[in-house]
Amino acid sequence: MTTRTAKAIFLLGTLSSGLLFLVLTWDTHRQIGALTHADRLSDEVVAGKRAFEQHNCNDCHTMLGFGGYYAPDLTRVYSRKGEPYVRAVISDPDKVLAKSFRKMPHQRIGAVEMNSLVAFFKWTNEIDTHDWPPQDHKKPTSSEARRLVSAAPLSRGAALFKANGCFSCHKLGGVGGDAGPALDDVGSRMNAERIQEQIANSKAFKPDSVMPSYSQLPAEDLRAMAEFMSEQGGGR
Amino acid sequence: MIAYQSQKVSYAYFVVALLLFPLQVIVGLWLASNYAFTMPQGLVNVFPFATARAMHTNLLVLWLLLGFMGGAYYMIPEESRSELFSTKLAYLQLVLLVGAGVAALIGFIFGWTQGRPLLEIPFALDLVVVAGALLFLFNIGATIIRAKNWTVLQGTLLGGLVFLALLYLFGIPFYRNLSIDWYYWWWVIHLWVEGAWELVASALIAWVLMKITDVPRQVVEKWLYVIIGLFLFTGISGTGHHYYWLGAPKYWLWIGGIFSALEPVPIALMVWDTFRNVKERQGKIVNPVVWLFVVGCAVYHLIGAGVWGFLHTLPQINYYTHGSQVTVSHGHLAFFGAYALLNLTLFYYCFPQLKGFERFKQGAGTWGFWISGIAMMFLGLAFGVAGVLQAYLERILGLGFMNAQAQMQFWFKIAIGAGVIFLVGVLIMVVDLLALKPETAESG
Known part of the structure; x- marks a missing residue:
């Protein structure tokens, strides 16, 4: 050459x-x-992106798979964990992740900043990523999903329990998060009325509870979930 | 031993780079500990993983760039056959860049950050970095123009450095759209390491090879053209392998897949070129350690960047490994093989000359090379196994993130062990280089 x-x-x-x-x-x-649905890129979403950067979230969490690999990917966190969990874990990471072997720093995030962060996650949730990440997209193969698919036709309460993200914090049948107590025997401890009141306003019963209030849900939904839970007697 | 007095500025750059390297490794060990053990909430609140990661990666970029710049200040006078345009500007530039680096590291601890991985340093410090880069390019450019002894090696080095500086600009603005933000983030990160930095590395390595082998300049320059041509051909469009899942059109799966599958080719050519030069050398080997590093750098570059990159660059595989510990494994092996070893090669080639002797004691350098090289291999493998586990458990079986991480803990503990041994190897080289002694008659 x-x-x-x-x-x-x-x-x-x-x-x-x-x-x-x-x-x-x-x-x-x-x-x-x-x-990326740029038409939904409101000022609030952009403010959320700024907050996301200001608190350096991206050096622990990946976003679109980029960043730190220390904590879960946040691209689809809005649909995977649900808005109440996202809000709870950002405002009280020490309590929500009390049982986790990996911790998240307490960041002191105000109400406005919290709303914009949530808006940002809601927006990233809709980006067309060609079905990435696989764990949030693929056909239901996880045990949690299988269990629910089989339970959903049996009970409206069970379907609502899943749809409202209760599994993000509570375990049922060994599946789910551990920020809140397991609910396998909740039916032996409380009746449906009591459960419904607690879902609507957990803080009334436990002032330091990090569980969000679900009083905005329709009363019949709360009722159906409470009835489903009251049937969980822990093998009684 | 150096032909031009102004080459001495490179020593200051090299020494700072050498001191930052072990610091980066120590912060890395802290990061691995965060993976392997539970840190108390109170500590996480004041010094989270994110802060330490920003320090780890920025230290990496800083010490590598200071090494490249020192290398340029060493090589350009000899290539252009003239003194540097200004040594004062070169020292001022060093003060600016190190000042910006120290301010950034301290700033991170207090939450002063732009919050974009690897490009965390805030806007004000970006300006200082740009000022430093402009001083550097001006100084190098003015030296070359004033000397009027143009060579392909100088052209490649200067081209790579200008490209590097221009790309940095794409990382400075705030982008409203997250996907567009990441699109241009990769113009900095990917087009640096698989574009501009490869030009700089190719030029510096080719020059060192030419100096130690006395292979004719025409042969060196001819192959340099082919190597950088293939680097840019595969590397530029190969950026597409980062665009698979960020909200860009689907054709990037084809473009990224095809071009990045070819990315190992120029690296393999570089390895072949190195071995050919070694075989056809004219002079005798003065310092075997320099040879060890030159050849080691080429081979490790091929393993870490070429093979490890290829392993998860195809979209069908990347779908499951993207953003997992597999990426961490590739990142460590590639940066060490391609760039950390390049800097160490430069240090071992330049230090004896800067200190005014020819042959130095070879023992510590040899030990340092093998200890750090093997330890890094184990580190990469530990992260790699953790990554494959993660891909399988989290992405295929659908386990939650933390449930999958629980199964990976063992490998993070292995990573700490490998990291400690790596640190030992690094410290051996740092101490050896800083206190480099000529080989005396009785010790030889």
């Missing part, structure tokens, strides 16, 4: 790849608005 040929390889390689890359960058700009 001569130096001339070598130089031609350099120029051709660099320019062809560079040109392709720039053209595709231009085309990506054309399409990315639709893929």
